[in-house]
Amino acid sequence: MSQGVRPTQQARSRETRDKLVRALDEKLRVKAFADVSIAELAEAAGLSVGAVYRRFENKDAFIPVIFELYRERLEAFMAGEGRIEIEPANGLRAALHTACRVAWSFLDKHGYLVRATHIYSRLRPDLVGDDWEAMLDQARQSADQLLDLFGDEVKRQDRVEAAQMFTYLMNTLPIERGIYREEGAAVVLTISDEQFVAAIADTLYGYLVTPDRHDD
Amino acid sequence: MSQGVRPTQQARSRETRDKLVRALDEKLRVKAFADVSIAELAEAAGLSVGAVYRRFENKDAFIPVIFELYRERLEAFMAGEGRIEIEPANGLRAALHTACRVAWSFLDKHGYLVRATHIYSRLRPDLVGDDWEAMLDQARQSADQLLDLFGDEVKRQDRVEAAQMFTYLMNTLPIERGIYREEGAAVVLTISDEQFVAAIADTLYGYLVTPDRHDD
Amino acid sequence: MSQGVRPTQQARSRETRDKLVRALDEKLRVKAFADVSIAELAEAAGLSVGAVYRRFENKDAFIPVIFELYRERLEAFMAGEGRIEIEPANGLRAALHTACRVAWSFLDKHGYLVRATHIYSRLRPDLVGDDWEAMLDQARQSADQLLDLFGDEVKRQDRVEAAQMFTYLMNTLPIERGIYREEGAAVVLTISDEQFVAAIADTLYGYLVTPDRHDD
Amino acid sequence: MSQGVRPTQQARSRETRDKLVRALDEKLRVKAFADVSIAELAEAAGLSVGAVYRRFENKDAFIPVIFELYRERLEAFMAGEGRIEIEPANGLRAALHTACRVAWSFLDKHGYLVRATHIYSRLRPDLVGDDWEAMLDQARQSADQLLDLFGDEVKRQDRVEAAQMFTYLMNTLPIERGIYREEGAAVVLTISDEQFVAAIADTLYGYLVTPDRHDD
DNA sequence: AATGAATGAGACTTCATTCAT
């Protein structure tokens, strides 16, 4: 094989992969990954079943793709409409409200991906590998910066713990309502989206400004 | 309908059902419901496949059983080791810490059931029906009482919203770490269980004592 | 066992059997025998599955019952509303029209039994045994009598053949439309029931009055 | 969609289908369709169960195939040995005898298909759809032509009714004996096939030449 | 290499029949 062909093949290979990723994205909008068959995916991508197995060893090999999609969307969002301009002068609470509003708008648009990601980060953590941890770590670093920025308002002594908990809360609080809407624990809520977003922002705020407890 | 025979058969019938419920319980400890086949369940219960279908119309009919199990465990727990003695004199924060410790210890033991319940309250809300909502409503009522008890400490104006959010948070915050442990958003946490429990108690506390915000 | 009990038991046994026969009759009105399960039959008869198997060795043992039912109905019909008063003076054609009208009215009422009987006389001729042949033979004898009565009008030389064919036609011509109505060969017919009955009577008549062919 | 590959696959695909159709044909010679399992069919065709489901959505999807088989055989028959040369000069009766002989010889060879077709045109008229009606309609048109050809001999006033009844009779009279032989109403007949065929031809003839009745 | 036909294990479900109570 002459070397001149490779780039073409690589390009074609990449293209094939992209088709599959797009097809998966489309499918995940309407059904769970477990309910998507390879044949279905192949058809949606305009490929044959055999071609799919040429790119992916087996069905499980698509799971990392879900994360890839998630990350792509998140990065695009953060670089675009999700870019947060924090105004230190307005204080921590305002910053958190802004952050929660932004997080909520991401969930609103890409909830189906967040759902799939969440499910498989639990169901098959082995297949997700470092991607997930890397993303969370990045989130933790952002949290660190935020805590530094409002160091005087934050009353938590242990900054490491605070950054971890902040990340944990940020990835936990809105999700339940954001991706499962009328099911799960969210059914107890009758408040509007706006009220809910404000409430979780206040929850984060409350955690950060509550001084450590000295007993128990 | 004659008496004298029925009781025996009913007992046998009940026993079969119990065997199946126990078998399901065992299986849920180690794998997801979707991955448990009827044949597997039958074998674990020491029954034939046909016997399963005499008690349960189809596989879906087991989903309510998961909730039943959950509720049973929860009630037994609440009546036993989970009974909370709230000492109003110690204040809201102490009460929340106690409540979270108790909730955590339930999750620690019955997390697999909570997981299955959570998954199916989302996946098949139609099959879960009112059970789930009834449980949440009961939780909301308990929240109401707690808020009343510490009415002077709570700064939230809208008590209805506060009770709802309290319930939502109580059913959301510990779950992620409690049932998925090393996976999901919880991987970011390096803190100990005790620290985590304290942190979420503080989070709840922070939410309740944070006064309403007057702008936006 | 004292002898005094027997009659009671026999009576009870008979009663059980009757219940089952009635239940089967009900079921055959709405579905095919193959689609009636033993459990269904037992329930409809107000009996247990075990009780059914005490009276009938297996499901196939019900097939003769279908014939029994058929014969009962036919005999009751012939003794009642189906009793034909043939007026020799009116001629063969009038007699046939009357006979066909009567046959049609039986089909109209008991078509579902005729259908089941027909199906099983083909599907499991071994289980039907002599019942079916006996019935047909009786019909043939009636045909014989009719041919004798109108001996001068009938032009068929071979009276044995004529009686057989008459029976065959009588059990064939109306059935198709009578029990399958809008399906099968009957879909080609747009004529009314009355016209149809008249047409098959004329068909029978035409056969009987057509002289033998002397060639080929 | 590229050419060069498809033909092969299409041929393979077609071949598989043909194998299944042939296997079905073989099975229908010896047992009812309902008693043929998919696994059995697959084995007879030298295929796996999955391959069957690639060609046919479900078992019901084979029912139209039965009709397809029937029609194929009928058309091949009509174009070959079943081609009827009607000699108008010999009259209606001779024509009918010829037609019945031909029909009988078809039944003799392909009775098992006719049986299956008849059963399913009743059992699942929804799956048979227009095929059946189309065939009957074609038969009715042939009947029309025949009646025209022998217009002077036919005494039935209503030609539309006569054509319909002729079709009905042609599809009813021989069938019973033709496809169920020693079972059903045919058991009453001790006459030979030749005599039987002559008798039904005379029956058809008798119907057509019997003038309308003017009373009742 | 690409295609999609074929494979075959395994899932759910039904129901005639048996048998413990």
Add this chain to the structure above:
DNA sequence: CATGAATGAAGTCTCATTCAT
């Protein structure tokens, strides 16, 4: 004896994966 719970073979169908063309 009656009851109806239990059995288990058999049927339909799905789909991840393999492989002939």
